[in-house]
Amino acid sequence: MEKRLITLNVNGIDYELYINPKTLLVEAIRDYIGLTGTKRGCDTVSCGACTVMIDGMSVKSCAVLAVQAEGYKITTVEGLEKDGKLAPVQEAFLDEGAYQCGFCTAGMLMSAQALLNENPNPTEWEIREGIEGNICRCTGYNSIVRAIQAVAKGKYMEVKS
Ligand code: FES
Ligand code: FES
Incomplete structure (x- = not known):
């Protein structure tokens, strides 16, 4: 198939x-x-390791062709921090120990951020639902849920650029 020239907007x-x-x-x-923070796990739209945000919503990037993402704002885990300061979700994951091997973490962070974009004050059930497309085989999920709850409770302030 003939190659095409496209423009992707990633992290601005x-x-x-x-x-x-x-x-x-x-x-x-x-x-x-x-940008290798985004991981490639299953390639079958099952694990969520490849999750990024497109216009603020979580999307599994193994389920989308690059050409389909042209014209949208793509955010990867590298784009969460601002001016060298981690985003609230990243700080919270660190504080709660919401990671072990780290393979799922980038995708989990993007799903968490997308959830909070849409619903800044989610219930525990809504958090669990929001990350249900992301598989973590290490943490047992409770620390991840606690981290997202901590952000929702306003424990971490966003850095305004
Ligand atoms: S690589 Fe597993 S969902 Fe995309
Ligand atoms: S921290 Fe290992 S898969 Fe989630």
Whole structure:
């Protein structure tokens, strides 16, 4: 298939990519742009390790072609921090120990952030529902839920740029 020139806006930066139209968004982010925080786990839209935000909503980037993401604002885990300061969800994950091996963490953070964008004060059930597409085989999830609850309770302040 003939390659195409596309522009992807990732973390506020426009990247011009010359790619095969069948390239997945996760491949474009990792292999072409070089942002390797986003992980590639199952490739079958099951694990959530590849989750990014598109216009503030969580999307599994193995389920989207890069060409389909053109014209949208893509945020990866690298784009959560502002001016070198971690985002509230990142601080909370650190404080609550909401990670072990870390493989799921980037995707989990993006789902958590997308949930909080949509619903700044979620119940425990809504949090569990919000991250149900993200599989973590290490933490048992409770620390992740506590971290998201702590952000919702306003324990962490966002840095305004
Ligand atoms: S790699 Fe996308 S959901 Fe697992
Ligand atoms: S911290 Fe290991 S898979 Fe979640």
